[in-house]
Amino acid sequence: MSKKILVWFRNDLRLHDNEVLFEAISKSDSILPVYVVDHRLFDKTKYNTNKTGSIRAKFILESVTALRDSLKKIGGNLLILSGKPEDIIPQIANEYQISEVYHHREVASEETHISSLVENGLWKYRINLKHFIGHTLYNKEDLPFPVKDIPDAFNQFKKKVERDAIIKPCFVAPEKVNVAELSDWGNLPSLDALGIIDPEKDERSDFDFTGGEEEGLLHLQKVIDEMQLPPTSKRIIFASKLSAWLAMGCLSPRKVYWEIKKTEHIPHTKTMFNHVLLGLLWRDYFRFMFKKYGNTFFKPQGFSKDVHVVAENEGENLENWKNGTTGFPVVDAVMTELNKTGFISNMARQAAALCLIHNLKVNWIFGAAYFEERLIDYNPASNWGNWVQIAGLGNDQKAKTNYNFEKSIKIIDPKGDYVTYWAS
Template identity: 75%
Template sequence: MSKKILVWFRNDLRLHDNEMLVDALAKSDSILPVYILDPRLFAKTKYDTLKTGNIRAKFILESVLALRDSLKKIGGNLFIAEGYPEDIIPKLVSEYEITEVYHHREVANEETFISTLLENALWKLRINLKHFIGHTLYNKEDLPFPIKDIPDAFNQFKRKIERDSIIKPCFLAPDRINVADVIDWGLLPSLADLNLIPQEKDQRSDFEFIGGESEGLIHLQKVIIAMQQAATTKNLILASKLSAWLAMGCLSPRKVYWEIKKMESIPNTKAMFNNILLGLLWRDYFRFMFKKHGNGFFSPNGFGSQGLVDEANEQENFNKWKSGQTGFAVVDAVITELNQTGYITNIARQTAALYLINNLEVSWVWGAAYFEEKLIDYNPASNWGNWANIAGVGNDQKTKNVFDFDKNIKNLDPKGNYALTWAS
């Protein structure tokens, strides 16, 4: 009997540097690539926010469609379905005589719970669910310590892995694949099918995120060109805006690293290289912290005790904040930009969070849930990990009170232009 492997794509929507795909092709006669739009991804949360808002949903749909197109170009296709993976995949296993299922392991509780449900369903069919780890710059097995011994302090984590670990080369993208004989590969739903309204482009934004691997690779090359130009003018300020493609796995962090590293020897680019590398290391850190500590990051008290919460006015204050109507110009500008574009800089995220927590005395988890809905580059570990740190309830309690709201305002909007541009 021929061996068929079902490859379940989740937040890994690319062909390049995809060990799961490479391994499946090497060990099978044919594969069945599958992407499932899980309704839980678009459900409401207990904070009356959406798990996924319209801006990120559009990016996801674009990325899925781009993956299908890429697979078609090398002789394949992508099976697209709507529903629960733990229901759909076992049916596909039986229908297409699948011998094994591959997927990338996630770290947050909701995502890992779905994997567990699927694993249990496949166990009844005596089918193995094989886990791969492909979301980080450093592989777990290459770390100089087991997960339980990873330093809680970011600087210690960074220092030790940079000294004692290696970053592996990328896996090559396949140039040909054999897929199962499928009559109906499924249709990609529209935003309307997901009960979401498309976001009109805001003319104040000079950047547009378009989902998909090819768009991510194109933007990566634009970042490299921008680094070259910035090095010539010695303008060392560069926001790469690679995070959305990294979050959906349209770009591999190792691909970003090795491409950017080519610039390291060019004069005046080292600072920019280090800044992008720092962002990749923070992504790794929070993913590994989630593996080490579990779901403590989703609790209001986290690993400490959150500050004062004005319970009597919490809902009203939260509503003002999320609609950009607090009366504090810079904070309102940040939220307006977020609502209109799905993206704000890291310092803008910190500023909005600090104001919500300290000035409005709203529990930080409300803000984290709102960012989950709105951010185009949302991923659970980075979002909830950063919010917990800002609230002073992160796993590294030594970082409490390190965030300076007034300093952030000066750095974010020194001349008042930002607040003026994004006035709601």
């Protein structure tokens, strides 16, 4: 009997550096690539926010469509089904006589819970779910310590991994794929069918985030080209804007690393190379901290034992913050940019979070839930990890001294242009 492997795509919507796809192709006669549109992704949260806002929803659908197109170009296709993965994956694995199911392991509890349910469902048919690790720059098994001993302080983590761990080369993208024979590959629901209103592009937005691997790779090339231009003052708050493609796995962090490393010999690219590398290390750090501590990152008290006291006007302050009507001009501009585009810089995220927590006295958890809805690049570890740390309730207590509201406001808007732009 021929060996068929089902590749379950989730937040790894790419052909390049995709170990799951690479292994599945090399270990089988044919594969069945599957993406499940899980409607729970678009549910309401207990904080009265949406799990996924319209801007990210659009980006996700574009990324899935792009993956299907890429697979078609190499002789394959992508089966797209709607429902719960724990119902769908075991059922189709059984129907198509699949030998094994491959997927990338996630770290946040909702995602890992779904994997466990899929695993249980597959076991009923004696089919194995094989887990791969592919979302980080450094692989867990290449770290110089087990997960439980990963240093809580970011600086120590950085120092040790840079000294003792290796960044693996990328897996090559397949040039040809044999897929199972299917008469119906399914359709991707429209935003409308998901109950989501198509987001209108704001005329002030000067950047296009279009989902998909090809778009991500094109943008990475633009970043590399820009890195090589002679230095300008604009670069002081250089932001690569790679995060949305990284979050959906349209780009792998290793791909970003190895591509930007090619510019290392050009002297003035060093600062930006280090900037992007530092960001990727923060990203890895929060993912590993999630693996180490799990759900503590979702608790209002974070890592502290204190119980949160609700401020009298918490609800009103929260609404003003969300709507960009706090009376703090830069924060209001930041929230307007977030609401209109789904993206704000790291410094802007810090300023908005510091203002909500310290000036408006609202529990950080409501801010994190709102960012979860609004950010185009949302991923659980980066969002909840940064928020709890800014709130001073994280696992690295020294980190809270890194943040300063006044300083971040000055960096975001030294001359007042930013506020004027977003107030127009």
